[in-house]
Amino acid sequence: MHLPILSILIFLPLLGVGLLLLLDRKNHQVLKGATLGISLLELVFSLPLWFRFDNGTAAMQFVERHNWIPSYGVSYYLGVDGFSLLLILLTTFLTPLCVLATWTDIQTHVKEFMICLLALISGMIGVFASLDLFLFYVFWEVMLIPMYLLIGVWGNPARRVYAAIKFFLFTMFGSVLMLVAILVLYFHCGKTTGVYTFDLLKMYGLAIPFHLQYWMFLAFGLAFAIKVPMFPFHTWLPDAHTEAPTVGSVILAAVLLKMGTYGFLRFNMPLFPQAAHYFVPLFSILALIGIVYGALVSMMQKDLKRLIAFSSVSHLGFVMLGLFTFTVSGLQGGIIQMINHGISTGALFLIVGMIYERRHTRMIAEFGGLATPMPIFATIFMIVTLSSIAVPGTNGFVGEFLILLGAFRSNILYGTIAATGVIFSACYMLWMFQRVVWGEVTNVKNRELADLSWREIAIFLPLLLFIVWIGVYPNTFLNKTKATTNNFVAMMEKAQAVQVTQSQLCKGEAL
């Protein structure tokens, strides 16, 4: 029997939205319980993806295909390969934890919050699963609305509207240009092959003249680079993260940012391989700037959430650097680092959320010596911190190590600069940790803080499990991505053989 698993994963949350609409808005526990149930069901449904996934092939699996707008070549076309598998599972894995995390955090407009959350899940899975450019674009944009509402309605009262609009406009700016590029690609594909289609796989390997690749790579790349976010398009991120409610920050960091890096893998590089090679220096350097700059700025933050937000810029810089090495280790490291970042940064935002719930402040200076009143909290916080700074034995190490390996292979200079980022990340994270957790309790308000409740511990346990699992035995996960990565690297190498001459480039400039 073949269940359309991907469709179930996309539409189950929407069914959940329907269910929530029928429930009484005053009964918060029921609303949260229903959402938790739906998200657990979602997790259960996503497990077959993991177990029935064939590690040996780079082809798309769990494919579903239906005509949508046949006269326009648009189809409802879903599938997963090694790249998207892990990200979809990350999404379904984090959702129940996020719902649990809202239990005491969200007290106003609970019904609407849960509806937004479920709609967001549906959109995110859609983005990772779609293999049709039109479908992808629809999910990509649809997902903006619930996220915008999460930030704008339940965010920090002072600047939430500003952050929400900034988030929306930044993302939209990139995506509308991508829309034009999609259209150009569509008509180019139609003109050269005679088949007008938005089918992504048919467009792979399409011979596109370099000057077109050049511009389309930039248009797609801008959309994704804003989402990642790469320096210098990162300015929306600290605001959005800081103002969003805890769960909003978690999802934003853990999943939404991955859409940018995933977009590069799925769309930019395979569609425009020659341009991708041409732009390696530019994107690598931007990634490096991101790594170092993100780390340095993190060091100077007074607000915990802003610190973590800037650390994301740095971590995602690593991912981008890994992807742009076009080596197996760099790419695998990049992918595993996406998951790692999702887990450890997600956990960090949850941690900040929990102490914010207790103290209603996120200023580092307000804390100090939290280990005394909250020992369990301090322990978990420490493990997560170590994972974030990539200490061997934690997941972060595997990812960054593989990325650095790839980087050194392709360009020693890039590798060297990136390696400094590892040191910087130890600086800002440990320093922050020291100021918040170690030492004497400096502020009387912190003396009586309650330690984590069972619910809160339950949220962290699965996260800790994966921090250690990926750190100790990453092959479980690397095996899933291996075939896809090998295929991808071979494809990129083949494309590199095509020489780009200066005159082609000039034609591109003159377009």
Place this chain on the structure above:
Amino acid sequence: MTITIPGFHLYSIGPELILTLTAIVILLLDALSPRGRKAHFPQLSLLGLAAAAVMTVLMWGIRGTDFARMIYVDNFTFFFYLIFILGTALTVMISRQYLEDYGKNLGEYYALLLFATVGMMLMAASAHLIMLFLGLEVMSIAVYVLAGLFREDPRSNEASLKYLILGSFSSAFLLFGMAFLYGAAGGTLYLDQLPKALMGHTFMRPLTLLAMALLLVGFGFKVASVPFHMWIPDVYEGAPTSVTAFMAVGVKAATFAAFARVFFLAFLAMKLDWTMLLWVLAVATMTVGNVTAIVQTNIKRMLAYSSIAHAGYLLVALVAANQLGAVSLLYYLLAYTLMNLGAFGVVILVGRKKDSYLNIYDYSGLGFQHPALAASMALFMFALAGIPPTAGFVGKFYIFSAAVQAGYIWLAIIGVMNSLVSVYYYLRITVLMYMKPAEADLGPVTFSPGPTAVLAATAGAVLLIGIFPGSLYNLAVNAVKIFPGL
């Protein structure tokens, strides 16, 4: 001397006849029924509109001309008939309670709406420029009166007067252009004869170009393209809200129908000349409309500028001048009718007694006071901004596809950048509704059945044709087959 009357078939103008008869019946009933007694004018109008719609659907597929080749009977016409009928029906539905608050629920209002619709239909059907002019005047005169319906209200008077003067001005341009064209073409104004006639007289080319430019000005006034848009904000603000809604969708759709018909049939050979001009107009219209809309605080003015911007997007479809462009024009006008009338329905409901709440800040806190109302407004705003999965997105997608297909990549880029700008002011409504506390207690909103039904229907339709645009697309493709050159 014998005068032969060419043969004609009344069914060719069946929908027009039905609506005219309904309007006359309404006028008679209004005159005969005792003063103050409530007559069922809205129901009667809806009945007439439904009959016209049925008639149109039954006629679908016929192709030809009638009345001495004065009107076309084809799918393009029928598609527009359906848009007009839909727009008018929705307008009728949102009007009743609103007009009763003003004590203006009069028979002539509905009769004028129907007459204006007949004018629009004639414009869409016209096969001869004089026919087009007649249709335009039938429509315009009715709308001039409608704009001044609230004759005690100075703003309504101002709107009506402004519209009348500028409208006549634009009609004059149109007529002037037709006159030149008549000369240039050597004495014909039949649209299907014009291309050949104009080709034959190359020395008349300057005159033809002048005529074309004048026609462009005339149409530009009616569709609210920059720089002929000055009347729009004041007229839209001053006119009764239901009439504004009607103008924003009906008049625009009708003018675009005629615009497309004339330029795609008669002037297709001179595509290079007018696309260049329209390119500039489209860019200016989109940009001015969107940028000015940002600073508006009156919801009706905001929607007025937004309607200017939408005229700009529609002009992009004309610039593309290919089959996809024509298809996108039809699709977008239908989508625009739905989302804009939905938005005006919300404006009427929130505005309440005599338009007391028209400031955008009156929408503060609406999101959690009236979730359904606010959710539908948010849907219309997102649709107008062109965000999926709404009809507005698919419409823009088609329009920019057409531009890219025709090679106007820069135009597409400017277009999408404009929709980015528009996101800002559409989002602001959602910001106010969901993210700001209510500024003052607005009191209850009475959900009268008409507007509520309109909201439900338009919201549903905006989503439905946004998610499943396929069949409508095929219908539109079918409708634009009449343009052989595209």
